[in-house]
Amino acid sequence: MTDFSTRPAEERDLAAIVSIYNYAVENSHATFDLEPPDLDYWRARLDGNHPGDHLLVAVDAHDDVVGYAYSWSYRPRPAYDLTRETSIYVDRRYRGHGIGRVLYPALMDAMTESGVHTAVALIAMPNPASEKLHLHCGFEKVGQMKEVGYKFNEWIDVAWYQRLF
Template sequence: MTTIRPLADPDLPAVATIYAHYVTDSLATFDLTPPSLDEWRAKAAGLAAAGMPFLVAEVDGQVAGYAYLAQYRPKPGYRHTAEDTVYIAPGHTGQGLGRSLLGALLDLARATHARRVVAVIADYGEPASARLHEAFGFEEAGRLKGVGFKHGRWIDTVLFQLHLG
């Protein structure tokens, strides 16, 4: 059974573990060192203070994915644009958790001050994230060529955006 719910502090070790996999074993993020549990606590607290949602997907009592919204850029003029983040634990991809998380996140986004949601997706040959966002009406807004370097490769990012209405 899958449940989508707000993050709770005991979920943070699982969130950290999920993200650490993508940091060390993939090109999906340009982080090179996994954030510590204290860094995750600070991130969660900052998002909560800003009124931004942070959700987890729980499968049979275990955190199997997470998603959150954050302000797209720190300057005040960007305060009405949010950026989404969605990660699914290895072994749980392809089961619809990303769709469930992003759908719930966008429902909550409409209750924030956000007018647009942006997704910044590393383009390294795996189309799942782009397809997920396109399924919710995100449109490609541009490409930044060779802006990330990881595991010996230069990687593009593709910007997608959704107008919330």
Template structure:
């Protein structure tokens, strides 16, 4: 199967390379400075070391190259939020529109549900029609619109939040 758990030591460079153009060229992330492979490895290790067992997965193509990744992470630090998770998904810019994102997201949501998380949140910089469509394809509904909550490339950016309940109440 081309989807597997991340290996922080061996996958960090590929993940940093996938992430880099989103930092440099888009509002998809509010990150503004490049992230080195070493820093990315630390971030991955921090997520997977969490006692809440957040999933962090990668998609490998037929040549064994990591072309996408997805993970769940802490939404807020207060303990009562522990069953709510923020989702993230990034694909190599040359691999978008081929269904890889849907495969990764489907697997991530399955792992989150199986892991006992109650709700998943997609936090989307706007506009981002592709991300909005992906979230809605998987049953997420828009629950929040934060006006001008980020500032990048000399302009204010809105953020929308999409939510999905993973478990029955």
């Protein structure tokens, strides 16, 4: 897998994004969702008009989606306005081929251009690939909460990562 690029997501990408995420919901503790969210959840991210919110996809040479990343509200109270929470998922068949290292920096660039001050990412432990990717993209680990998630019959720690722009 060498020929891929990034671009803003479009309506036609939502089915692939949903498929990537729903696989993680059902098979991974990377997300604490226990049931797949409905399409409105993704439409909101696609249509988000806050200047710091972006939904990007990584696509292969056929323009098929192999991963997505987005920035979104960290918390709704207005003093958090320039702090956005980020997320990234790569299709399981394409992980470990450098897609995250292209897609996440593209998201960082979009956030920089729209004036975001701080990015926050929560990483369910263990997740060495995600931790390395965040460090690679300028995040630092600022803490870890013990046993705040419960999925697949086990308690899960969550690490907090932050990047200042």
